[in-house]
Amino acid sequence: MDDIVRQALAKWPNVPSCTGWLMLDRRGNWRMRDEAAQASGSPGTPIRHEALLGFINRNYDVDEHGQWFFQNGPQRVYVELGYTPWVVRLSANAGGALALQDQAGGAFEPAAVFVDEEGGILFADGSAQPRVAVLHDHDLDVFSEHATLTDDAMSGEFRWNDQLTLPLQAVRRGDVAGRFRFVPSPAAASA
Template identity: 50%
Template sequence: MDQIVRDALAKWPNVPACTGWLLLDRRGQWRMRDDACQAAGGIGDVIRHDALKRFIARNYEADASGRWFFQNGPQRVFVDLAYTPHVVRLHRGGAAHEGDTPRLVDECGNPFAPAAGWFDDQGNVLFSGTGTNGAATPPTIALLHDHDLALFAECLDADLPPDATAHATPDAAVSVSPDGATMPRAVAWGGGRSLPFAPIPAAEIAKRFGFVQRPDL
């Protein structure tokens, strides 16, 4: 959290919070929702101002109830989530020492360290793990940006180590995609590491990972 935000909180500690004005969509875009948009049930206009997006990203956190918010100076702006509290982009390699190792970056531009992967019943790919936004971030879940599904398919085609399924989660005994195709229970993730994958119903995501998609005051 920015120091200027901490200072504002200390100076004005009782500013009422608000809901409905800010939304994170399925492609990791911040969207502003005015009164008319909220009344119409729209998702809002994409915020394109780079400095504002960076400010939101630096001050984006969750409270103890699993409600994600943007601390806008002294005011807490709770965020509506189109699906998950994070959306990640997938990259392969980068620095010379990384080789072809997959890596994830969240909507705030921070690395996302995956502990497991998931296929939901709507054809989405998700990762549970820990973000690194400079704060003590609890384990959470992120949706893979749909533009990166083809790149993810290349990861699926990678040769898996002999013990690739050894550390799969207990509920990964059967991993089936929405079209009925059997999916691997683990994906090679570089450095000899395999990432376990399992199916999960989309309707269970929020409860399982402890977040609120539509926060109320």
Template identity: 45%
Template sequence: MDDIVKQAMAKWPRVPHCSGWLGLDARGRWWLRDEQAQALGAFASGVPGARGSRLEHEGLIAFIGRNYEVDAQGQWYFQNGPQRVYVELEAAPWVWRLHDDGRVLSHTGRAVQPSALWLDEVGHAYLLADCGFGLVHSQDVGLVAQAVEQGRWTPETLAAAQMPGRFGFVLSPQQLAGSRDGPAAADQNRSPGPR
């Protein structure tokens, strides 16, 4: 986590969390979801416009990646200064990119060591790595096949709907926040920014 983020957290320790405002798609791209996008439906609903606007600013994307964490409930978030911005996940908390030389990198550029390969009911490939569970980028499935042929990984199967429970992550913190009672849930749906 960036030092400037740690300093902001110490200075403003009671900034409410928010959810629904940031999404991570199955290709490792970040999406900013304003109120209009959220009103159209869930991030992973497939409804046109519900994803919001794709982030393209390299500095902002790198900042999010450096400050991307998980809480004790398996909800992934971006620590934006003093505020946690919970992330809506299309498929998994990590998206892996495989390279011809055997390296595996996360969508944030982090090098990882995979330990297991999983396939869902439609053939999407997922890897369990030292930092967590993630989806293999669709462009890299050929390299997964090569790794299986070489004996590096033996695939196991599991339905996509069972993966969050099995690997301890929450796809939609916004939906989870909406199901909670009390003022804490209302705080989670506020827009990003210090209060």
């Protein structure tokens, strides 16, 4: 968290939080959701300002209830999640080594890989409370080059560099939030 945010929290500790105004979409884009977007259920307008994106990413965290938020100075802005709290991009360098990077620019080391009934690929890391990230759909070709799938595409294995072969596990999209203990819509949870 930025020092300026910590200072603002100390100076104004009781600023009410807000919900519904910020979304992380299925492709890892941060979106502003004005009242019209919230009322219509649309994802909102993508944020393109690099400094603002950096500020959001540095001050993105989770509370004790599994609700993800952006700490905007003294105000906590709860985030609507398009799917998971993290979205990763998968790339391979010229030598074939794979790398996963989350929407905040951090490295993501997979410990498990899942496929949902819609063909979405999810990775979980090996932390005590595993982070879960959906793979950006533009990277499905890279994924398939390193995976062996059964005919129904709901099982198989994924080869993570030459170090690890991860079994592909089936998961229902509707079960992901509960399994990984996050709230996809804090606005709905607080209503």
